[in-house]
Amino acid sequence: MDNKLAIAIIFSLLLASTVLWMASAGTNKSEKDGLPKSLDQHYEHGPIYLYEMYELGESMVGITVNIQQNDITNATRSFEVFAQEYDDSSLMVPEWRGYYKPNDVRKMGDALDAGNIPGVFAAMGEVGETCARCHVDTMPDVYNKYYWNDFRNVENVEIDTPEGPKPWVEAKMKYLLTGFDGIGINIKQGNQSNAERSFNMFETMFDNMADACGSCHDSEPRYYVSDDIQTMIGDMGSNITAGNLSNAEIIRHGIGSSCHKCHIIHIPPQYAKLDGK
8 A cells, every 4th residue: 555545544544533532522421411500500600619618618627727726615616607608508509418417517516515526526527528529529520611621622723734724633633743753753763854854843833733722721830839839828928927817818819729720630530530449
């Protein structure tokens, strides 16, 4: 078989399979049957449900913080806030009420009133276990639906190629991929000149395709341990020491936003691993 014909056939099969995959993913599982419709209203004007979960989690942790600091009076106050937040959040998504265990929350309160600290933590562990189960079951779909943009929107973007503008999928398969893999293939074959040709193709296509990625990636990459976050942590400490607690809280929210972005990236694949075991 002629080499050019063989390459054309292979490319056509790869392109067809890629397009078929993207087309077959026409309906997101999370939008179809993975998440309850009642959740939509809590993301229509911002991540209201997420904020409620933050308040719920912080009030629960507040009980532990106050107990650790021998402040039982405020531990009781933290519990009262937590119990109310727990009840309120249970009404937001009726389909998820099965994850809530109000009896265990009452056990926490009773143990706290009796000064039975081990009992408080035992009941808290029961509550936390059901919280974790809900997170594993639902959080990946929530992130997929409400936080991740749809990669299929990129497929119609046209990219400059040696043949002129081509759809993103075709440009990727025919030029970006062949340029990248061609570097390795030619290196293995000891062909420096063709390795350079493949590199030039890859470099050009990499730059040409960057604009398509810019529809989602519109800022410099940041990591939760990067210098800017470390600076924020230092600033938060300085504000606390100086008594500027409101400023410290604003900074803390900024740090928390960075943490949440890390969660969006890493939690779905990690929970998928847990779900598969």
